[in-house]
Amino acid sequence: MEKLDLIIIGAGPAGIGCAIEAKLKNKKVLILEKTKEICQTLRQFYKDGKRVDKAYKGLEGENYSHVRFEDGTKESTIENFESLIKEHDISIEFSSEVESVKQDKENFIVTTSKNTYECQNIIIAIGRMGKPNKPDYKLPPTLTKIINFNANNVQNNEKILIVGGGNSAAEYAVDLASKNQVCLCYRKDKFTRLNDTNLNDIESAANQNKLLLKLGVDILEVEDENSKAKVKFNDGTFEIYDRIIYAIGGSTPVDFLQKCGVNVDDKGIPLMNENKESNIKGIFLAGDITTKNGASIVCGLNDAAKIISVLK
Template sequence: MRKKKVKSEIIEKKVKVAKEEGMFEPVSLYPHIDLNVCIGSAACVADCPEKDILGIVDGVATVINTANCVGHGACFHACPVEAITLRIGTETRGVDLPHVNQNFETNTKGIYIAGELGGMGLIKNSVEQGQQVVESIVKSKKPNKNNVIDVAIIGAGPAGISATLAAKKHGLSSVTLEQDSLGGTVYTFPRAKLVMTSPMDLPLYGKVKLYDTSKDELLQLWKKVIDEHDLEIKEKTKVEQIVPLENNTFRIITNTNEEYICNNVLLSIGRRGSPRKLNVPGEESEKVAYRLLEPERIIDKKVLVVGGGDSAIETALLVKDTNKTILSYRKENFSRLKPKNKEKINAAIEDKSISVIFNSNVVSINKDHVLLKINEQDEVKQIENDLVYIFAGGELPTSFLQKAGVEITKRFGYIMKSHK
């Protein structure tokens, strides 16, 4: 009993720290524990592949650093009394989710959603959903018409690549459009390491076991699969509009002025959609980027990183040793950072390898400098600069979906049906 009490106190302290650091509140899919049903078996704690997401306090399970949960679902499957449901959104903070049925089809017949956009961000789930969508399309396949594609796949993440493979397997004509590069898609994943609790099945390829892998290894896998099966991914092609047509087909309009007519559309574009812009003069400059892909190539540059979240901090930390690095953040201090990132950025501030300017906003981006407005002093500061990395979050593709006729509802504490 004394041993249990000591362990319980340790977890209580961790929960307290998580609340202080803003890590207790979930940001995406998370486990919700019914305390009236939980028997404190700790099976959920043992099976969770992440650290300090769950713990036991006073004989029942509790969440700790909920913001770090990526929705593996291992806890849900491990619980012997079904006390855990996987949810998205809390009672006070809603999350915009599109309407989809059990086949991942939206209220607009012929438009499907798979992966993170529908609330399920885990790679294995996304791969399965991409495959299931294509199987649904095969069952309700429309007659072939001239120059009409069976399915347009938008987004080349796990769901998109899986769907592209499945379409080829079932003999469907398809086109896969990616607004970024394949590497960009992989590198937007929030973790440096990707953890899976069980193998995933890729159509035409077979079982893939990536229990503990890096983003680079995943990128190499995607490239291998694409090369082996001769898949064509149209990169740097952003879909601007999906226009439903009278004959139950869709017109896909892209930023490259290409148009496609298709019977079905699969959206596997992620919840971030497009990076949020600062909308300041000079932002369209080639020196501006919204993610860091090859840090080892950036040497002896004056780098400005804009943002105060984990992505911004991690980028600043990656380039600080070989460049003069400044971090600009609009608030007065960091919040909701992963503990390791918080520790590392504080150490970098201490040893002066990164300069942080709090309460600051970018006014304009120029060829050899950036203008920052310091809020407290109401002054504009000129900083010599070569490169700017902006991490201001992503804009949810809500209006893009609504224009295509897809209904979106704000969900509060919504139980994800896929895990029931």
Template sequence: MKTLDLVIIGGGPIGIACGLEAQKKGLSYVILEKGPIVNSLYNYPTNMQFFSSSEKLEIDEIPFISNEAKPKRSEALEYYRRIVTSNKLNMHLFENVTHVEKVNSLFEITTSKDTYKGINVIIATGFYDIPNKLNIPGENLAKVSHYYNDPHFYAQQKIAVVGASNSAIDAALECYRKGAEVSLIIRGSEVGQRVKYWVRPDIINRIEEGSIKVFYNATLNEIKPQEIIINTPDGLTTIKNDFVLALIGYKPNFKFLEQLGITLSDDDKKLPTYDPNTMETNIANLYLAGVICGGMETHKWFIENSRIHAKMIVASILEKRK
């Protein structure tokens, strides 16, 4: 079994950036992605538009041209796929990492298809794989989803959207415009302040005109096959319901990080330990890159401000060779 200079776990934009940098610097590497190229982006809603402009989503100074200033999901998929194929990156797709263990000075990485050895490992797995749960009765019913794809599915249905962030608001507006009867359930007193600035006035106007019903300072109490029970400031309210979209955010795979020996902060943020100058964790030669660095602070790191992690990590690896 060949020992690689670097094994990159995660084939999203930051994982790709790490692969590009490793390739440029002559390091032997592999990128392991459990699904298709940029699996997380592929699983974003079909009609999603990014908050960031296209130039802020560029990696390795490769131009990203989009029809509008803020690109759509389909344009991002095209952009990152072209980078992988045109640069002939060594990316193994649909290969899920099942175990990572450090034996002496080398890492042994086991996947659903093969086994690898690496001197260095980068974890660039993001946080989109594990949804936050409501932890209420009925959450496991087939009518409940923690992911949203296409509004056509919900046409002429009574749907409840739980959440106040971009994913929830986008879903509520799209489904409403495809003929769904939408109820928004928001834990706080207003639509989230981080909602895209061109979308927030739209949802507020739809709420004020009565097109979309909203329950502020409310939580779901129970989900039943044909109705839901909402805990509101005025008490429990029951409404008819066909589908529930519980879009309340996602979190990194903390169990995986802990199994690797990476220490996490004791508070609710669960911030992983790493050197901000090199991105190296408390485990020698084990690095973090991208949004996973923020723990539960999933709004801290984005593609645009974590692109630099690739250069920082590869520079650290090369420095250790001297």
């Protein structure tokens, strides 16, 4: 059984940042990633060419870590982290699902679908968006191709309904409205979770009739209408759309955290101290899994610097 100083679960920016910081301190480190590639959130939930900002709207923008990161696109950001992995000789075990985490005296035994490891510390950096939230009502299985949880499959000149009131929903709506007929539906009568930039952008677009806002309205049902989505609203109206995009957040993978022994609050946020250490000594958390509404890449990199500075 291989012995390591640190195992990092998740090969997104926060996980890679943790590995780089650890390597700079001569730690023996391994990243475990359940998919076949790094940065799955970027790959899955960002459309091609989407801007990735260092000073992300309203969130921490100053990078205190040793990891280089600047403004760019989805593609350039992934390329940057791939380059950093090579530069720092970071070891990643892909297609490796963590099956169990157990304590053995002062160390941990981590069993994956491929191997078993012993390590002193663990950092969980798996992100929140691996499991997107879905609505309570049933969605027709025949509409799987046009009911999405990201904007990757959107074509030009589509009639699109975007559901949600967070920053992702607003960004999708403003971005897609340039080449599509977009309606943003939010169950509350006003936006309560948008940062200032996105609030200004969405209100400006609506005022210029570039997109339609359907606020204070909820969806009762979605039906298959000749391979399009017939959406019935609780205001007594209905519309037919070429595509629906649900941007209603991602749920913290509570089951996995609890399997590791990590306690969470009533909103599914892990309980941590100021150094991002959980209730289990030696298990830390980094990136947007540590927050209610998500974190920027810089926040994740700063988490990495903070955590590695206190590792035993």
